[in-house]
Amino acid sequence: xxxxxxxxxxxxxxxxxxxxxxxxxxxxxxxxxxxxxxxxxxxxxxxxxxxxxxxxxxxxxxxxxxxxxxxxxxxxxxxxxxxxxxxxxxxxxxxxxxxxxxxxxxxxxxxxxxxxxxxxxxxxxxxxxxxxxxxxxxxxxxxxxxxxxxxxxxxxxxxxxxxxxxxxxxxxxxxxxxxxxxxxxxxxxxxxxxxxxxxxxxxxxxxxxxxxxxxxxxxxxxxxxxxxxxxxxxxxxxxxxxxxxxxxxxxxxxxxxxxxxxxxxxxxxxxxxxxxxxxxxxxxxxxxxxxxxxxxxxxxxxxxxxxxxxxxxxxxxxxxxxxxxxxxxxxxxxxxxxxxxxxxxxxxxxxxxxxxxxxxxxxxxxxxxxxxxxxxxxxxxxxxxxxxxxxxxxxxxxxxxxxxxxxxxxxxxxxx
Numbered sequence: 001x002x003x004x005x006x007x008x009x010x011x012x013x014x015x016x017x018x019x020x021x022x023x024x025x026x027x028x029x030x031x032x033x034x035x036x037x038x039x040x041x042x043x044x045x046x047x048x049x050x051x052x053x054x055x056x057x058x059x060x061x062x063x064x065x066x067x068x069x070x071x072x073x074x075x076x077x078x079x080x081x082x083x084x085x086x087x088x089x090x091x092x093x094x095x096x097x098x099x100x101x102x103x104x105x106x107x108x109x110x111x112x113x114x115x116x117x118x119x120x121x122x123x124x125x126x127x128x129x130x131x132x133x134x135x136x137x138x139x140x141x142x143x144x145x146x147x148x149x150x151x152x153x154x155x156x157x158x159x160x161x162x163x164x165x166x167x168x169x170x171x172x173x174x175x176x177x178x179x180x181x182x183x184x185x186x187x188x189x190x191x192x193x194x195x196x197x198x199x200x201x202x203x204x205x206x207x208x209x210x211x212x213x214x215x216x217x218x219x220x221x222x223x224x225x226x227x228x229x230x231x232x233x234x235x236x237x238x239x240x241x242x243x244x245x246x247x248x249x250x251x252x253x254x255x256x257x258x259x260x261x262x263x264x265x266x267x268x269x270x271x272x273x274x275x276x277x278x279x280x281x282x283x284x285x286x287x288x289x290x291x292x293x294x295x296x297x298x299x300x301x302x303x304x305x306x307x308x309x310x311x312x313x314x315x316x317x318x319x320x321x322x323x324x325x326x327x328x329x330x331x332x333x334x335x336x337x338x339x340x341x342x343x344x345x346x347x348x349x350x351x352x353x354x355x356x357x358x359x360x361x362x363x364x365x366x367x368x369x370x371x372x373x374x375x376x377x378x379x380x381x382x383x384x385x386x387x388x389x390x391x392x393x394x395x396x397x398x399x400x401x402x403x404x405x406x407x408x409x410x411x412x413x414x415x416x
Contacts, residue, residue: 050410055339058332063096066388069316073309076301095392099399106403111411118167125164128157129201144205156393158210161198166358168194173225174350182226209381220361279305280374284318291322309390314374333367343409352408359401
């Protein structure tokens with residue numbers, strides 16, 4: 001018995017190997033269309049396959065935990081005041097949704113275009129900080145860091161200044177490294193000038209926490225760029241002298257000095273400046289191993305820790321989720337940090353390496369400072385916990401940074 005190389009047989013097609021294969025109906029059918037979509041999603045050049053899903057899932061988990069903690073930290077106080085107890089829950093869900101859209105949009109951009117538009121991003125960050133110093137700026141907790149928008153909304157430009165600084169430093173310091181040359185004095189001076197301008201504008205607000213973070217980002221990215229060690233040592237000495245000058249000339253605001261004093265001597269003013277840190281440690285300790293349960297924290301319900309839905313959100317986790325829950329949050333933050341470092345190590349060029357490394361420094365240092373101030377190992381500075389603390393500007397900036405990481409990651413994977 002013999003068959004032709006190919007022919008039709010009933011509703012199928014007879015192959016040259018004697019097997020009956022189904023024939024796709026004219027115009028396709030639901031099954032074929034579904035398979036086509038699945039095949040396109042899993043194709044080698046698919047965007048979905050080139051995403052870092054471990055990073056994305058860790059960020060989503062942190063955002064989910066943070067939303068629940070913000071809800072728990074605010075519902076009792078709002079209910080007692082006769083307001084909608086779900087107000088902050090709804091706001092935070094909106095913040096996360098907008099943040100995810102921003103993350104997705106940035107991740108789809110060829111990160112080489114970010115290099116082209118970096119001067120505009122940096123200029124926008126400077127403009128935002130200048131507007132803060134205008135009559136449009138408002139003061140919150142002693143820092144003139146916010147811009148009032150219609151509808152009761154506010155924006156904090158210093159959060160986006162972190163992205164602007166990282167991108168600008170990466171552009172300046174990567175040009176020569178791409179040609180296997182060390183950055184010279186010109187590049188170093190330009191980087192210091194760009195960083196110094198943002199530091200000046202943030203210092204005028206004043207926002208000590210963001211200023212410290214910007215200094216760490218500036219020094220860290222310069223160190224990773226491969227500058228000569230003697231220049232790096234000189235930069236460290238100059239920074240130390242500048243810090244001493246600020247302290248000796250009494251340029252810090254009184255409340256900033258009081259926070260530093262409370263950190264050095266927590267028992268000096270336990271009912272004043274040291275109150276927040278002391279109550280945060282009590283809340284964390286009361287949670288013990290497994291916590292009192294979500295929405296069951298007595299100190300949380302009594303609002304004993306000021307700003308417990310923003311700066312001191314980790315104290316809510318400590319009381320209600322216990323040591324285990326706190327470790328889960330730290331582990332998720334560590335995953336985000338390690339994925340950022342992995343993306344930096346596998347970047348195709350120096351620009352991608354410096355951008356991803358800068359974001360890793362940002363998340364790592366800010367998480368350490370925030371968690372540290374709730375357990376008493378760092379001064380109270382007002383830096384939020386990435387992806388967990390309440391706040392639209394912080395959430396948007398964090399998600400945009402993750403989008404940049406995904407863009408760098410996609411660029412590498414495409415050329416594997």
